[in-house]
Amino acid sequence: MIFVQVYVDDIIFGSTNENLCKKFAKLMQNNYEMSMMGELSFFLGLQVSPKDDGIFICQSKYVKALLEDSSPAKTPMATPTKLDQDKSGKKVDISSFIGMIGSLLYLTASRPNIMFATYLCERFQNDPKESHLIAVERIFRYLKGTPIFGIWYPKNTGFDLTGYTDSDYAGCRIDRKSTSGSYQFLGRRLVS
Template identity: 40%
Template sequence: MLEKALYGLKQAPRAWYSWSNPDQLSKFKQSMQSEFEMIDLGEMTYFLGMQIFQSKSGIFVYQEKYANEILIKFGMENCKPADTPLVSNLKLSKNDGKKRVDESMFRGLVGCLLYLTATRPDLMFVASYLSRFMSCPSESHYRAAKRVLRYVKGTSNLGIWFKRAEKLVLQGYTDSDWGGSLDDMKSTSGYVFYINEGAISWFSKKQDTVAQSTA
């Protein structure tokens, strides 16, 4: 069992119980291999569409390869980059009177953006926002989604840098708009938490009820 494989770590001296100690890693791998059928593939560089760069100063996680694949999939590989995901103060509505677009295509695009948020907190709000219109996408919704792809084009190499530090510093930020939805006047809340300036948790979602104030 995993508990048995980890028992040696719990009983080990504190000096040995350090992730920077090569002896610890070697003994841990031997313990795991004695319990499970597994092989050592070396230092992780790629996992489920995420690229991982490791150094003595920290770990950088990004999805540049996946971002470029999205651009090629939707024919936006040669588009002009945009500075922001959305046009400033853009408000979208489900019933905007515009011509409808293919639902499966729009859903696929939004789904790709949602997976890209695994290492891109800056896309969390817009991906969540566009997902509200997957059942009735119009040309205005698709145009907004293509704007996001233009932003991805210019920022495909962005990711999260987990910096090595002696002390752990936790910071969190939260905010919401006030009645931002044109369809039901509900607000959208969002938050992001950092450890040593590396984002560890982020979220954006429309509130379940109509807020009477920003408090």
């Protein structure tokens, strides 16, 4: 079995059979102009660190490049934070706010621990106020204190499918909608 992922002009591949990888690499090099970078260590901003007992994926280089001088925070959002439209709040630069949210959304690929706070703040991209910016800056301060967090995919942890879910019933102050989220693990490996 061989797995291939192509994104624009980047390609990664792997197989359960090393000879199949070599064959595929030769086929690709014969038909396309490409250079082999060796074992996967960096792909689309994700740092991949293979170990004997699993693989660690993080975005610490991206986090460090993203952050300015700020003091770290222990959590991505203060509990119990309830953001609302803040109609009387001071307006902030919308393009800067959207850029910050975009950076955070990209980081959720390896940082599921910031997903809830990021998506809560993302709701206010159309008309961000100072209170929303303060919440986003708190997430960045949290990242500053935890730049090397990521996802660990251990080997040989079985194939039991386990799910966890949480919900905030009618917790949105604007429309009283519920917010929920879930994680699914295959063994001890996060898959969704």
